[in-house]
Amino acid sequence: MTEHGMRGQGLSGQRRLIIKIAAGGALVALLALLPLLNISIPGVFPGPTYTPGTLQLLAYAMLIAALALSYHLLFGLAGMLSFGHALFFAAGAYGLGIVLRRFSPDWLSPGATFLVAVVITVVLGFVLAAVVGSLSLRVTGISFAMVTLAFAQAGSVVVRRNPEGLTGGEEGLSLDVTNVPSFFVGVLNTRNLYWLALGVLVVVYLVVLWVERSRAGHVVAATRENDLRVRVIGIRPYGVRLLVFSIAGALAALAGAAFLLLQSGVSPRVATPDFTLTLLVIVVLGGVGLRWGAVLGAVVYTLLDQRLTALAGSDLIAGLPDVLRIPLSQPLFLLGTLFILVVLFLPGGLAGLAKLGEHRTPRGPRRARTIAAEGTTR
């Protein structure tokens, strides 16, 4: 963009930025106050907002949103269609679980041990992503998708095999609370876990924002748009791609670590490639290429999943004839169908829907989407 263009946009751009920051801050403040309020939205939340059940669901949605944001870095920003992102989320959850069990030195207070364990876990996620990325990024496009899928499958196999009793196999791993601060333990403290999840979401959002605005972010977005041009300028896409891949892995591990605390355990389900597919569904549902699209998609998906599961078990469904009962009692069938419809008829996702009503301009999700599609198929 030229200097003239910048100045021309200057004032309104600055004002828009302030409004954005204020709106974001207000939203976070509102979310932070939610556990203290008594709001009931029947059909969306299982109960009033201060009850542990609702807080648990919301915290879960926010952690999935944080994970979706880290996936947005890969798919939305860099145009890398990875099918192995669940691996790093699982690495975070299992990693923290294992570190908390095995790492308990005498010379550290429990609180410090906990913090060190979290740091170790996130670093572990980063390193694992760097190793997996350094191999998978040797190929691009569809091959990259398949290779990441293969790694995720390997991770899933390892978790289920329960090597040396580390991962607990099919039964999963429960949280060892010895070194976990007491305010994160127990149903009564769901409030604190909710705030933790909100904090994780905000941190992940800020890191994603920072990466997007950084030079590496610009380069990686450029490789998404036109890989060849970036090479001609003299930059090798491999390095920045690997960096973004690794950062996304570390963020996913952070979300995974919080997930372990929230669920006070982890099951092998989060390591399966199907879980990554869910993430992909979330990001596309929300709108590819937009940060808040990923967050919106995660919240909508989680709430829908929860509500549809509740619906599937209801008497209303049980009384229907088989032709209707069988499809309606499978939440994933409905979500999968919804996803297909979104891909076919609503290419911008939910965020695109909002933009569509606002004004039709070349800015926004539509452009981001086509660019993402073009960049990765090259």
Next chain:
Amino acid sequence: MSTLVLLLVTGLGLGALYFLVASGLSLIYGLMGVLNFAHGSFLTVGAFIGWEVSRRLSDGSWWALVAAMLVGALVGALAAAATEFFLIRRLYNRHIEQVLVTVGLALATVALFEGIWGTDPTYVTSPAWLAQTTEILGARIPNNRFLLIALAVLVLVTIVGFLRFTRYGLIIRAGVENRTMVTALGIDVRRAFTVVFAIGGAAAGLGGVLASIYYGYVSAHIGSSLLIFAFIVTVIGGLGSLGGAAIASVLVAVLQQFANFYLGGTGDLAVVLALAAVLLVRPRGLLGAKGSTA
């Protein structure tokens, strides 16, 4: 020695299954650039409906098995052709969206299968001979392995023959080579797309019935678990190469069997390591065309 032979033949049998899935994937990718996540569902639906038909005819006779295989292949072909016609075609040349649609279809259909046939595996009865063993060089080999290998070879020969000696085969081969040129010559490649999907679906449907013989049961997830290995096979063999898929199927399956036996059940990990090694040394796969890594 007998263990070696047993592992080798079992590996070949498993490789036959991989090939039946991977051949379709590879052809579809080669011609259309579509990574088909719903391919596992074609396999599962072929297996389920094939066995439903065979159960209604008579349980455990040879002709019921043949009927199951024919019906499985037909159902797989129809499901695949319908997928191409109603979903993939609308997203012509938008590869990412095509992948996404097949992902959605895979998620939805697996859930639907669970709804219809339940989450527990359905056990199948096949002719008694298949459950018996034959002794070769001291190894007692389950007879169903021979059936698997013979049929996979038959499918390979049929597909190669179809590609070599028919007009459609010529169009498909030319399309894999350079689709734009074929279109420019005034040939409707889109019909070839449907044909390729149908062929892939038929191979997968047949593979579904055979997989249920190999494992002894059908479940809603039988397709998706085989699909992942089929993906690995297609990448190792080289995307779009039928011969590469055949060779890689055998290599991957035999490696898996040997690692499972000699290295304490690490077959799945060995396969992923092999994939990593191939990527390091030869990113385009064993028989992949140059520059087809994208």
